[in-house]
Each structure stands twice: as structure tokens, then as C-alpha cells.
Amino acid sequence: MVIYLRSGGKLRDRLQPDVDQYTRRVEVEGTPTLREILTSMDIPHALVAFGFSQGTVRRLDYRPTEGEVVTLQPPVAGG
């Protein structure tokens, strides 16, 4: 199936967007978790704090569904 990962922040370079300047189309086998998808893309888990889609925060054990757009967030802790 196909899902879409997007990031507007510092993760964007790692994501290598190809749909628009923020979004990457990703083909996956089965229904993997976000963590498994990041591993397959060689993106260290430590660079992603959580994702969100359809108005809800998604942890890395979330399994996106066909066509879903998940926005990834880096860890943010500065002040």
C-alpha cells in the first residue's frame, strides 16, 4: 500500500520529499508501524518524537492505513 509522510521542520531533509516540498510517497508491504517504516527508510527513530494524522497524535507504534498522510514531528524541547 501507499502512505504519505510529511514534515515541515528539520526532518524534511531526511525525508527527501518527492510529492511536494514537504511530502514523501512511501510504498510499504502489509501494515507496518511508523517505527518500522522509519527503519526501512533509514531514518533514526530518535529524530521523530511522534506523528499526527486526521487530527490526532500518533505514536511510533501506529499503523497507517492506505493513502494516509502522517506528519512527522521531531523532538522539540528548547525554550
Add this chain to the structure above:
Amino acid sequence: MQAPKDQFDQRYVRQLGVPGWGAEGQRRLAASHVFIAGVGGLGCAASVHLAAAGVGKLTVCDADRVELSNLNRQVLYTPQDIGHEKALVAVERLRALNPSIEIAPVVAEIDERTACDLVRGADVILDCLDNLLTRFALNRCSVATGIPMVYAAVSEFTGHVSFLHPPATPCLECFVSRTPPPVEPAIPGCTAGLVGALEAMEAIKFLTGIGENLAGRLLVIEGLEPRFDVVGIARDPGCPACGQPRR
């Protein structure tokens, strides 16, 4: 120092007209106590807006001293303040801004041992900290005392804001992992200023009772796109801070 009533009314006249605010909202603010944890980029912005709005008591807590590299975003300080305690300098500037409110400096580290004593008596806690470990200590204190906490964090052009008041809402550990960011983040002053002002807004809404807080929701700001998202966050029943103890 208490201002005469006509001066008081004139000072706040441009906010008293906000629907639902009025004299009663202003009275509530004047009777309120906000604990500001950290007067860095977030805390400078938030404290200015809370002092100017007339919050009756502010406690400003920070153990650090002003450094040259702070000045791009910590707008209460000048080059002449370098080497001085941030809390003391901040309070001096805030008192000049609004002499009619009480502002107390605390030069102290916030950690698991000290947090609950430091925030005692506050109506709301503002998390204006710069690292996850101290945030978690403050969060545990918010959970233990029942004092709501406005959470915020920034990195580059990204900002997060939420209003945490468990058990009605998640706590910080329900949705933020303990994995710290890999490097010290770059923080433009505009990001810290924007997000700090939003923290003040959350506190003012809570204290005056107007509007809706970001309870159970996280505001995610991506300034470069630019894009603002408000996304739902849920309580984690297994949360080590606010969840049910496992049997």
C-alpha cells in the same frame, strides 16, 4: 504598590472590552498567581504579557545567568546584564513594566526534589524550560499538586503548546517520549516570542475563565511552511506519571 482605581481602569481599558473579560476578568487576573519556570526565550515573552495584563502575582524562577548567546531571543536582557542572574534582571524589568503587581524572583534549579515546593500557591504553572528532564520534573509536580501546566517547547521554526491538567487532560509524559533531542536546538527569537505569547494567552484564558484552553489538544506550529495544526492528544492509561498504577 496599588494603583488608584481610575489609573487601574485606564491601564487595562484596551483588554477590558474583550467579551467575557471585563472588570470581573480583570479582578480574577489580579487575584491570580502564575509560576513561570524559566525566563529564557519562552519565559521572557510570556512574563512580559502576563505582567502587562495585570496578573496579580508572578513568580519568576531560573537558576541561570545571562549570556551573550541568549540575546537573540531573551528580550528582557541587554548586553549590560551579561553575567547577572536572569530571575533578578527579569523581575527588575517586569516591575518597571507594571509596578502595581507583585513579582518575586527565585534563583533556583527546578528538579524532582524542589519543584513542588517552588510552585506552591500558584494557580497555574508555565513551562518555559529548555530541556526535557526538568520538564518531566515539573510535570510530575503538576500531576501531584493538581496545578495546571501550560506546556510549550520550541526548536528552529517549530513550536508546541498545550494546556495540561490531568486527570481531565493528558499529562506531558502521556505523549512526549523521554528521548531527548540529539543536539541543542537553534531557536530564532521570533519562534520563542510567538510561542511564549501563546503560553501567556493560555494562562490568561484559564485565569479569567474566557475562551477554551488547549486541553487534550496540542498546537503544532511549523513556521517555515507556515502551518498551524491543532491535534488531539489522549491520556495514556499506562503513563508513568498520571496513569493507573499497574497491579
